[in-house]
Amino acid sequence: MTHASPDPAGPGTRPRDGARLRPDARRAQILDAARRVLEADPHRELSVEKVAAEAQVSPALLFHYFGSKKKFQFAVIEEAASELMLRTAPDLSLPPDEQLSTGIRAFVRAVLQAPQLYRATLLMSAAGDPEVRALHSEIRQVFSRWVIDALAQQGVETTPRVELVCLGWQGYVEQILLTWIDNPTVTGDELEDLCERSLAAVLTTL
Template sequence: MTAVVQPDPIELTPRESAQDARRSQILDAARTCFARSGFRGASMQEICLEAKMSPGGLYRYFPSKEAIIEAIAQDERCGAAELVETMRGTGPLLDRMIGCAMGYFAYMRDPGACELMAEISAESLRNSEIGKRFAKIDDSVRDVMREVLTEAIEKGEMPEIADLDATIGVLQAAVDGIALRQIHDADLSLDRVEPLLRRLVAGLLGMKA
């Protein structure tokens, strides 16, 4: 067998590292402002204050609020893709799906994460361009779920489902609903959610919990 030589990791220069750090600082500040004031209510000045940057410094990275929203959408797409890929693998299907959902719930417990999700959902209904940006995230998650469940059916891991797309929609609605519920119910811990979600998903997929 021929050995494969792995390329050396790419090292960021101090300038690149500083630029990445400043970009992340701006996006984190914007997320906080959007969660607090909404996409419409948050101004570039508010984001500057939250990021502790001058307007000139911020505009070097993002020329507009729309550019910041686009960057957040891209980051969310990358994060969603990384998380949803955990549904693939060789372990029991139910364990993989629950593991993915619990990872999402843990992420949504970060300060402002649920509030930002709620703002994204509301603004997506009012603003078609923002809706299109974040709809891509939802579509990518649905596509992976469809692939994973179709493969599981073909392998005999779960029974045939008459309406797979509707089932996926209900699963997504349940997971998103639980995530948002964390805003109002601080006692809804991950330990309490996990066994209940396992029973719910198993029931929808016709599997044993």
């Protein structure tokens, strides 16, 4: 007769409903707790201890499921990246120009909800972390492809020059956001407007 594996959370560290969780559910619970911690204080470094307390598990259990602080942070970044790409997917029910405008603004808003995650993604990618670099590259490719397709629907011919300009604009937006996260000198609405208008400005170089 087989027995279910005990939940390594230990006494006093189970979820509020007292139920034992499957490993995938426990990981999801911890990642949900990480998101709540980030939303409560979006400009502070993600703390393993704070997340563990929010999830009502021990830090040891968190490491049991994620292996290390670095792997845990990557899991949080990966989930946030998936949500970012989902939230900025074009709304095909809108006219092409509105798809572009709402998508760019949704991207900026999503970044500002978890700024330190976005900052960590850019810095860890620049530092050469292979997993984060691959994830960052995927985000850039998805976003730039979406922008290029939206421009094509507006009659802008997709040429190597257009693709190069759009990729360069994305790098410009990344630097603006990174600078703003460290020193928020304008409002979020102004930042959205700046990122949106900068694309039109860059396209004039063509």
